[in-house]
Amino acid sequence: MEKPTRLALLKEIAEFLNEETETYDMMQGALKFLIDGSDFTTGWIFFIDNEGNHGLVSDTNLPGALVKNNCQYMQEGTCWCVQAYSNEKLTKASNIINCSRINLATKAHYQETDGITHHATVPLRSGREQFGLLNVATPYTKSYSEEDLELLESVAFQIGSAIKRIWLTDQEKEAARINERNRLARDLHDSVNQMLFSVKLTAHAAKAMSKEEMSKNAFNTIETTSQQAVNEMRALIWQLKPIGLEHGLINALSSYSEMMKLNLNVQVDGLINVPSLIEENVYRILQEAINNVKKHAHTDEIYLKLSQQQNYLNIEFEDNGSGFNINHNTEHVSHGLNNMRQRVKMINGKINIQSSYEQGTKINLIIPIKVD
Incomplete structure (x- = not known):
């Protein structure tokens, strides 16, 4: 099949x-377009955080040597590309003369490299904001032409702009969702919850006034059922709008833990002062963590430490429960962890989860206070 022109x-x-609205699907699709429509045969994308830590977030047609052990050579350690990117010395599409990742993979699995010995790389950016690196390679090619590098530069600019657009859209959607949840919570509290409470009080009064045993039993059933409905309504309102968040993050988390019958041990270093959108998302992340403890950890003790240093909020969440294998957890646990990661990404934060059987779970969050 004839390849399209570069234009x-x-x-x-x-x-x-x-047309894309999801970051990772967008990057995977764009990378595949690039590889299928050019002379490049393989490609991969690293996301790199402010501390220089990288993550492999997309790849296509990687040779067997680089795929080994769950892409071990791509995931572990550092390399010149990542270091130069972090030091702001890699600013345009460039040939990489010596790639330590490819060298290590070739040394261990030289028969499975598909002829990949060198690659080209380019930062993904939107304006002054950078997200990571786009890398491509072609068999038996040590140096890529100026035309290849120009193509790489153009595609990287397109992907970087799309990342920024999607992230901004997600933030706007989340703000709208928060406002709508708050409105629903107010409506439920002011109408349905009050009506259920009135039914409960009426049934209680009627039971006290009734002299027939059958009527008393009926009113008792109505009162009990109404109380259960009130409890469930309160729990629903909690999910929609964190009661107590207007008095601070710690107050809301303590109240929620108490409702879940868990003991939250809190340590706060310094003054915690964050914008409302970040506070809401941090609450939801930790709420998910508390839910996981309640459902899976078989413990009622939770330890939380918060500290704010310059423009970052640092959070340590820990339980001494049963723990789990982070790479082989159940569907329900995976869903909860993915929800947490998605919210962290939405506020440009970083999350690290450590857990093993019978060793409990530790969650570390680093959240930038100012979100672009």
């Missing part, structure tokens, strides 16, 4: 990116 390829990628 046609850029047009195809641009049209694809304009």
Whole structure:
């Protein structure tokens, strides 16, 4: 099949990116367009945080040597590309003369490299904001032409712009969701919850006035059922709007833990002062963590430490429960962890989860206070 011209390829990628609304699907699709429509045969994308830690977030057609052990050579350690990116010395599409990742993989599995010995790389950026690196390679190629590097630069610019657009859209959607949840919580509290409480009080009064045993039993059933409905309504309102968050994050988390019959041990270093959108998302992240403790950890003790240093909020959440295998957890646990990771990503934070059987679970969050 004949490959499109470079202009046609850029047009195809641009049209694809304009329709995408999910970051990782967008990057995987754009990378595949690039590899299928050019002379490059393999590619991968690193996300890199402010501390220089990288993560492999997308790849296509990686040779067997680089795929070994769950992409071990791509995931572990550092390399010149990541270091130069973090030091702001890698600012444009460049040939990489010596790639330590490819060298290590080749040394261990030289028969499975598919001829990949060198690669080219380019930062993903939108304006002054950078997200990571786009890397491509072709068999038996040590140096890529200026035309190849120009193509790489153009695609990287498109992907970087799409990442920023999606992240901004997600933040706007989350703000709208928070406002709508707050409105629903107010409506439920002011109407349905009050009506259920009135039914409970009426049934209680009627039971006290009734002289027939059958009537007393009926009113008692109504009162009990109404109380259960009130409890469930309160729990629903908690999910929609954190009661107590207006008095601070610690107050809301303590109240929620108490409702879940868990003992939250809190240590706060310094003054915690964060914008409401971040506070709401941090609450939801920790609420999910508390739910996981209640459902899976078989312990009622939780330890939480918060500290704010300059423009970062540091959070340590720990339980001494049963723990789990972070790589082989159940569907329910995975869903909860994915929800947490998605919220962390939405506020440009970083999350690290450590857990093992009978050793409890530790969650560390680093959240930038100012979100662009």
